[in-house]
Amino acid sequence: MIKLRIKDIANAVDGRLIQGSGDSWINGVSTDSRTIKNGELFFALKGPRLDGHKFVDDVLKKGAAGAVVSAECGMRNAEFPLIAVDDTLSALGNLARYWRERHPVPLIAVSGTCGKTTTKEMIASILKTSRPVVKTEGNLNNLIGLPLTLFGLNNIHKAAVVELGISEKGEMKRLAHICRPYVAVLTNIGEAHTAMLGSREGVASAKGELFEGMGMNGTAVINSDDPWLAKMGSAIRTKKITFSLTSKADVMLKGEGQGGRPLGAVKGQEIIFIVMGEEIPVRLQYVGTHNLSNAAAAIAAAIPLGATREEIQEGLASAVPLRGRMEVVAMKNGITIIDDTYNANPLSMEASLKSLASMNGRKIAVLGDMLELGDISHAAHKYIGGLAQEMGIDMFFVIGNFSKDFISGATEAGMTADKIYEAKGKVGLVETLHGIMREGDNILIKGSRAMKMEEVVEKLQDTSCKTQVKK
Numbered sequence: 001m002i003k004l005r006i007k008d009i010a011n012a013v014d015g016r017l018i019q020g021s022g023d024s025w026i027n028g029v030s031t032d033s034r035t036i037k038n039g040e041l042f043f044a045l046k047g048p049r050l051d052g053h054k055f056v057d058d059v060l061k062k063g064a065a066g067a068v069v070s071a072e073c074g075m076r077n078a079e080f081p082l083i084a085v086d087d088t089l090s091a092l093g094n095l096a097r098y099w100r101e102r103h104p105v106p107l108i109a110v111s112g113t114c115g116k117t118t119t120k121e122m123i124a125s126i127l128k129t130s131r132p133v134v135k136t137e138g139n140l141n142n143l144i145g146l147p148l149t150l151f152g153l154n155n156i157h158k159a160a161v162v163e164l165g166i167s168e169k170g171e172m173k174r175l176a177h178i179c180r181p182y183v184a185v186l187t188n189i190g191e192a193h194t195a196m197l198g199s200r201e202g203v204a205s206a207k208g209e210l211f212e213g214m215g216m217n218g219t220a221v222i223n224s225d226d227p228w229l230a231k232m233g234s235a236i237r238t239k240k241i242t243f244s245l246t247s248k249a250d251v252m253l254k255g256e257g258q259g260g261r262p263l264g265a266v267k268g269q270e271i272i273f274i275v276m277g278e279e280i281p282v283r284l285q286y287v288g289t290h291n292l293s294n295a296a297a298a299i300a301a302a303i304p305l306g307a308t309r310e311e312i313q314e315g316l317a318s319a320v321p322l323r324g325r326m327e328v329v330a331m332k333n334g335i336t337i338i339d340d341t342y343n344a345n346p347l348s349m350e351a352s353l354k355s356l357a358s359m360n361g362r363k364i365a366v367l368g369d370m371l372e373l374g375d376i377s378h379a380a381h382k383y384i385g386g387l388a389q390e391m392g393i394d395m396f397f398v399i400g401n402f403s404k405d406f407i408s409g410a411t412e413a414g415m416t417a418d419k420i421y422e423a424k425g426k427v428g429l430v431e432t433l434h435g436i437m438r439e440g441d442n443i444l445i446k447g448s449r450a451m452k453m454e455e456v457v458e459k460l461q462d463t464s465c466k467t468q469v470k471k
Contacts, residue, residue: 006021020079021079041064043068065081067083069088070085070086096148097178110297113187114347118294127161128315133160173213180213186207222243267287290348336443338352340444341447341457363391372448430460
């Protein structure tokens, strides 16, 4: 945890101490006046709805050790340290970079359209088998969250694994500047945040800034199965490690599924990766082909830090899905829910539908809108609807403003009306699901974060024991 003197902080953020003692100390950093703890430094950030400068008096009363501000706060307590800067968000990043430079441990940065959280968790699990690791918790992956993660570094840590998320061009360059990655991983390039980044090419360009932010001694981890990243990788002059599920690479998949079950179809299935020519069998607690790709990326990222065969095996075996990220929930009534509700974009939707299609039993997809897709929104939802039919989905439930597009794509691909249900609300959706569910069903539930599709999962779980399920 960060511990610094006020005057050192002022120097690090190119700020000016306008009141209080520079010799006082802080023992943490906070951007939230509601949760700030005694002795922490408060950064008064300005957002679209709230201005942190309005809460400086509040943090003083809660025992804050000082505040970083960019405007006059009218403080009555002249002993309370205030550091004035031009921009408090930039200052937060500058202090994080300063703290990172004082803790020069190998840092792995992970980004991509989808799979970055799972890959980050897998990498951290591998590394934790042999050393103390700091990693991104929750969704702290942006210009506010990354600094808060880095402030958790201390002298006991031997590695860090951070997740980087962006929505605008230039953000990745800034994030990379703050964290100075030793290893940079891009899982894939898909159509997410195209409303802000313009196109898939725009996404690739913005994400590619991560590789540009590495030093010459860094290592880029390249997904050879992604055409955008394969092209990007050919232009990178630093060290590279490639991974692939379909072709020759430094880390690649061996073999096919057994007993008619494709690789990745079931949790705990043995998977064999060929890592730098060596066969390493692993067992994953994840389902889905896309999670095999995430595991390959994690192995590739851990190699530059000296991960051994045993560490890879132990780390991947102990890594478990976070809630809402392809979490397989076996209910008491013999029905399986695949909770992939954390977020959605076309690439992750396709991957999740493929996972559902590989499962035994009836396949039911419950999909909510994919947001922030800009001009491609209608076409993207039609495409996913068509995929649902092509992959043999038995029942197709949709909810949200783009339901008509989901349905249009499905019917144009040949899905009959009796397999489709357009929900007007989540209560009605759950009631209808209960009316058709039977033992052995697999139900995928997925949508963008704002759709809050986890509420459907919760309602199904709450009522599953009370409902008579058909056999």
